[in-house]
Amino acid sequence: MKGTFFRLRGKELSLILIVLVCTTIFVWTWDRTPFLATFLPPKSRFLWLSSDAFTNSVSPESQIHMNKDISTSAENKTVNYQEGQLSNILAPAGPVAETIPDKRKETTESLAEGQAKDKHVVEAEKNSSAENSTILTKTEENGKKNLGEKNSKLEKESVDRRSSADSANLSSSERIKADENSTMLEQNQACNYAKGKWVVDDSRPLYSGAHCKQWLSQMWACRLMQRTDFAYERLRWQPKDCQMEEFEGSRFLTRMQDRTLAFIGDSLGRQQFQSLMCMVTGGKERPDVEDVGKEYGLVKPRGAIRPNGWAYRFPSTNTTILYYWSACLCDLDPLNITNPATEYAMHLDRAPAFLRQYLHKFDVLVLNTGHHWNRGKLKANRWVMHVGGMPNTNRKIADIAGAKNFTIHSIVSWVNSQLPEHPRLKAFYRSISPRHFVNGDWNTGGSCDNTTPMSIGKEVLQDESSDYSAGSAVKGTGVKLLDITALSQVRDEGHISQYSITASRGVQDCLHWCLPGVPDTWNEILFAQL
Numbered sequence: 418m419k420g421t422f423f424r425l426r427g428k429e430l431s432l433i434l435i436v437l438v439c440t441t442i443f444v445w446t447w448d449r450t451p452f453l454a455t456f457l458p459p460k461s462r463f464l465w466l467s468s469d470a471f472t473n474s475v476s477p478e479s480q481i482h483m484n485k486d487i488s489t490s491a492e493n494k495t496v497n498y499q500e501g502q503l504s505n506i507l508a509p510a511g512p513v514a515e516t517i518p519d520k521r522k523e524t525t526e527s528l529a530e531g532q533a534k535d536k537h538v539v540e541a542e543k544n545s546s547a548e549n550s551t552i553l554t555k556t557e558e559n560g561k562k563n564l565g566e567k568n569s570k571l572e573k574e575s576v577d578r579r580s581s582a583d584s585a586n587l588s589s590s591e592r593i594k595a596d597e598n599s600t601m602l603e604q605n606q607a608c609n610y611a612k613g614k615w616v617v618d619d620s621r622p623l624y625s626g627a628h629c630k631q632w633l634s635q636m637w638a639c640r641l642m643q644r645t646d647f648a649y650e651r652l653r654w655q656p657k658d659c660q661m662e663e664f665e666g667s668r669f670l671t672r673m674q675d676r677t678l679a680f681i682g683d684s685l686g687r688q689q690f691q692s693l694m695c696m697v698t699g700g701k702e703r704p705d706v707e708d709v710g711k712e713y714g715l716v717k718p719r720g721a722i723r724p725n726g727w728a729y730r731f732p733s734t735n736t737t738i739l740y741y742w743s744a745c746l747c748d749l750d751p752l753n754i755t756n757p758a759t760e761y762a763m764h765l766d767r768a769p770a771f772l773r774q775y776l777h778k779f780d781v782l783v784l785n786t787g788h789h790w791n792r793g794k795l796k797a798n799r800w801v802m803h804v805g806g807m808p809n810t811n812r813k814i815a816d817i818a819g820a821k822n823f824t825i826h827s828i829v830s831w832v833n834s835q836l837p838e839h840p841r842l843k844a845f846y847r848s849i850s851p852r853h854f855v856n857g858d859w860n861t862g863g864s865c866d867n868t869t870p871m872s873i874g875k876e877v878l879q880d881e882s883s884d885y886s887a888g889s890a891v892k893g894t895g896v897k898l899l900d901i902t903a904l905s906q907v908r909d910e911g912h913i914s915q916y917s918i919t920a921s922r923g924v925q926d927c928l929h930w931c932l933p934g935v936p937d938t939w940n941e942i943l944f945a946q947l
Contacts, residue, residue, distance in 0.1 A: 608659035610942045611900035614876040615907065618653035622933035623664060624700030626650075629932075631702050632694035635918065639931035642916040646868045649911045649931065654904055654938045657878070662945045666697040670734040672947055677737040677778055681769065682785035683744040685850045685936075688929060689783070690740035692936040694729065697738070706731055713739060713775055725771075743769045744789035746828045749800070763800040765809070765820060766827045780841055781947060783899065784828060787849040788928060790821040826890045833894040845943065846891055847899040848884035853909040854927045865927035867910045874907040897946065901939045911935045 626633065626640035635641055654661070680690040698706070707730045710716060717724040728739035748767040753759040776782075789798075795817075802809040802820055813819045825846070832844050854863030867873075882888035883902040891898045911934045913926040920926055930936055 608656055608661075608945075609880070610654075610656050610659075610661065610945065611882065611902075611904060612658070612877055612880065613654060613656040613904070615652045615871055615904075616655050616875075617651055617870075619651060621653055622650040623937055624695045624698070624933055626700075626931070626933050629695040629698070629700035632698065633691050633700075633932055637688060637691065637913065637929060637932045639913060639916060639934075642913075642918055644914075644916040644931070648868075648870050649908070649935075650933050652870055652908075654941065661941060664696060664941050664944050666699055669697055669944055669947075670731055670736050672944075673736040673781070674734040675736075676780035677739065678781040678783070679775075679779045680738075680740040680783045680785075681743050681772055682746065682783075682847070683742070683787065683789055684929065685788070686783070686785045686847070687740055687742065688932065689785075689847070689936045689939050690727070690738070692932055692934075693738060693940045695933065696937060696940055697731070703731075705733070709737060710739075713741070713778075714771070715739070715741070741769075741771050743771065744786065744794075745800070745824065746784060746786040747824050752801070758799070760799045760801050762803040763795070764803045764806070765814065765824045766804050768828055768831045776835060776842075777839060779839075780843065782832070782842060782844045783847055783943065784832070784845070785847040785849070786825065787821070788852070790817050792817060822886045822890075825886050829890040829894060829896050833896050836895045843947065844896045845899040845946075846887055846896055847939065848882050848887040848902040850928075850930075851883075851902055851906045852928050853912055854925075859924060859926070859928065862923065863927060864925045865909055865912050865914050866925075870910050871907065873909055877903040877907070879903060899939065899943060899946075901942065904938070905935050908935050 626638045629638070640647070678693075680686045680693075708728070709730045710724060710726070710728045713726070713728050715724050715726040715728055726739060726741035728737060730737045745763060746769065748762075748764040748769050750762045750764065751759045752762055789795075794800075795802075802815065804811065804814060804823075809815055809820075814823050829846055836842060836844065853865040855865060857863035882898060882900045883906065884900070887898060887902075888900070890896075909927075911930050913929050913931055915925050917924075917926040
């Protein structure tokens with residue numbers, strides 16, 4: 418019996434030993450060979466939910482709580498990034514989830530991955546090595562590719578909800594006005610105001626030429642002349658691909674509160690100045706407006722017909738509008754101050770002394786020149802060209818066209834160099850205003866008898882300015898081009914023509930404009946860019 422017991426006991430021990438060895442070998446083989454795992458069914462067969470299905474089934478209240486999970490998850494992942502444990506973001510995430518709450522967390526992390534990763538990148542840049550930062554940036558880009566569409570949709574829905582909530586507090590008319598202003602603001606950023614067409618607008622003009630006597634010179638107020646057709650007053654410029662903001666005097670003053678706008682140029686610049694004064698006041702008397710010309714040295718010299726400019730201030734908004742006469746936009750120095758008939762050094766490469774002295778007071782600057790650049794004007798004014806402080810010897814500059822082009826580039830370059838020191842300054846160079854003399858010039862019988870608006874055209878489609886000198890001068894600078902040449906070119910009926918009260922018999926004015934008229938549009942375009 419005892420021998421039999423030990424024989425049986427030995428067999429059982431041997432069998433147990435064999436089983437243990439086989440089990441050990443099997444387990445070891447299992448761990449070493451992942452292929453065997455494919456024979457088992459996935460644990461998530463009955464629990465896995467697609468992210469889309471889950472998102473559609475989550476209520477808004479649940480999503481509020483989900484956002485908390487997102488921030489918590491983001492903080493946990495940031496810690497992993499800092500420790501250099503990047504494998505969890507570099508490896509593709511599997512769809513397996515143990516429970517529905519875990520799947521919710523995974524889905525919400527996916528929805529906000531773009532936002533969370535921004536935080537991850539910031540933290541990684543502060544605490545990780547440069548190598549890790551690079552990896553995180555690449556990972557962020559990959560994640561955004563996969564989730565960008567979904568995030569964009571959610572962000573759009575969120576913005577729409579906020580916009581709806583804000584709109585609920587506005588009346589329908591206020592919402593329409595706000596939408597129009599927002600759209601107009603976006604369009605104005607890239608609008609080419611020089612491209613468009615003239616259209617009839619019976620709500621024009623913006624002021625009465627017969628009543629704006631406080632600001633408008635009688636020689637430019639065609640309503641006070643013998644002219645009887647005024648169709649030219651009822652035209653409005655419509656840019657091609659954008660809307661132009663409707664001008665309102667009160668809106669202009671509000672926008673220009675505590676600011677100064679300066680026009681510096683020839684008589685066409687003076688017309689633009691007077692036009693703006695009439696537009697801002699609506700052509701009405703304004704006894705409250707202050708004459709502040711003395712602050713800028715704009716007083717009438719002894720024996721002179723008028724001062725070299727004017728400056729007016731609207732006390733309600735502390736807005737100043739001024740004009741200074743500088744026909745050539747260059748500095749003029751008498752060569753002999755003791756001789757009344759002395760010649761003047763015309764420094765083509767030097768800004769006018771007035772501009773250099775008062776530039777720091779200006780917030781908006783509008784420059785122009787053009788029609789005084791001819792031999793007759795230079796001779797009559799006794800101007801002698803100087804460059805570098807010396808009489809000019811350059812033949813190319815000695816030519817009138819070359820001298821004008823050189824001066825325009827010089828003044829624009831100088832203003833551009835001053836912009837860093839005057840960051841609030843917005844500078845414009847206005848392109849040349851066209852003349853419309855036919856069959857001669859102003860002193861040789863030239864005329865402009867047409868009174869029919871848009872008879873020579875009404876639309877401008879060119880992309881570049883007709884004033885090449887002005888366009889090339891401002892290119893690449895911080896000075897903007899106020900391009901009015903082409904749109905004014907098709908308005909030959911808007912000149913003072915034969916109705917001038919100051920010209921000699923038989924002499925027509927086909928250079929200056931009737932006011933109200935074309936220069937009002939120049940100011941509308943200027944206002945749209947302030």
